[in-house]
Amino acid sequence: MHELWQLFRSFFRIGMFTLGGGYAMLPLIQNEVVDKRQWVDNKEFIELLALAQTSPGPMAVNAAVFVGYKRKSIVGSLVATLGITLPSFLIILIIAMYLVGFRENHYVESFFKGIRPAVVALIAAPLYSLGKAIKISWFGIVLAGSVATAIAFGGISPAIMVVAIALLGLAIGIIQKKRKAG
Amino acid sequence: MQLYFELFISFFKIGLFGFGGGYAMLPLIRHEVAGAPHCWLSMVDFTDIVAISQITPGPVAINMATYVGYVVSGNIFGSILTTVGVCLPPLIIMLLIAKFYLKFRKNQYIEMAFSTLRPGILGLIAAAALSLMNVHNFVDKASLAIFAAVFVACLCRIHPIKLIIVSGIAGLLLY
Known part of the structure; x- marks a missing residue:
């Protein structure tokens, strides 16, 4: 019971404070489920992101389902999904009901002008700790760089990219195995 | 209905x-x-x-x-x-x-696929950051300063929520 409540609270916080x-x-x-709760380690976290890419829908919902399932089976994934959904649901509902013009407010706009570049930094910074966690090789760095370029500048869909990368890994693995055998 | x-x-x-x-x-x-x-x-x-x-x-x-x-x-x-x-x-x-993953994660073919997926996903994250580096999110030099400060603070393991709130306050003071 205690862990279910923690799952709900952690994912509620994630839903509440991410733009x-x-x-x-x-x-x-990453901060909630890896550093604080240690529900998954950094390596599993990256694998979870890869899996989340192959499932449709918001990445955060997929992450909630995965972590919830790993800890507390189906009930866990339901609780975590509810937690991540509820903050947006409540906030948007209030805006839709009462505050349609709030975006034009000068203070709201200034506040968000400060936040936007911070959000970009918060996306980029974990690359370092995640790269260290998987002991990334030079080949891995080149691969990551090519993937980033293809998606950001080539307009290739991330979902297709994930499938292609998985097939590449399979091909390399099978070739190495054959070499060892032969 | x-x-x-x-x-x-x-x-x-x-x-x-x-x-x-x-x-x-x-x-x-x-x-x-x-x-x-x-x-x-x-x-x-x-x-x-x-x-x-x-x-x-x-x-x-x-x-x-x-x-x-x-x-x-x-x-x-x-x-x-x-x-x-x-x-x-x-x-x-x-x-x-x-369910499938937790059951078959030790399978050698799953492991082969993940050997490239792990670095590949880092590329996906980098792409997300790159695509957000635009004039909409970076309006002036102060934006770049906020970006750099938050980047360093995040590497020093300061909590993301604190960084978001501080950046918002910086925005209020600046703009």
Whole structure:
């Protein structure tokens, strides 16, 4: 019971304090589930991101389902999903009901002008700790660089990219295995 | 009654086919809510709600679902339906993936695929950061200073929530 409550609270916090969705939510998810709760380690966290890419829907929901399932089976994933959804649901509902013009408010706009570059830094910074966690090789760095370029500047879909990278890994693995055998 | 059904189905479709998460889902959402046959929102409404999603917490698809559900049906029940609809497909599919993965993670072929996926995902994250380095997020030199300060502070393991709040206050003082 205690861990279910913790799952709900952690994912509620993630849903409450992340702007922009997608990878903008990554540093906070990492902070909660890897650093603070140690529900998954850094290596599993990266694998979870790869799996989340192959499933449709918001990445944060996929992350919640995975971590919830790993800790407390199906009930855990339901609780974590509810936790991540509830803050957006409540906040947007209030805006839709009462505050349609709040975006034009000068102070709101200034506040968010400060936050936007910070969000970009928060996405970029975990690359260092994650790279260290998986003991990234030179080949890995080149691969990551090519993937980043292809997606950011080539307009290739991340979902297709993930499938291609997985196939590349399989091909390399099978060739190495054959070499050893032969 | 039919309206509620259509709302649910539209957002179920968005949840089912919205690969990539975040802004990658926007074209599909636009097609469902601002395109034929529904035309629930005008393009101006749609752009507005994208902006609202950017400055409110949580996944963009959930924000969009809650907002459209409420505005179109005029009550909370509509927004509950759309939000559940958009969450249901990823919930079911990710449950199956998690189950499969936790069972077969030691399989040698799964391990081969993950040997390139682990560095590859870092590339995906870098791409997300690169695509956000635009004039919309970086309006002047102060933006660059905030970026650099937060980057260093994050490496020093200062909590992201604190960094977000401090950056927001910096924005209030600067602009």
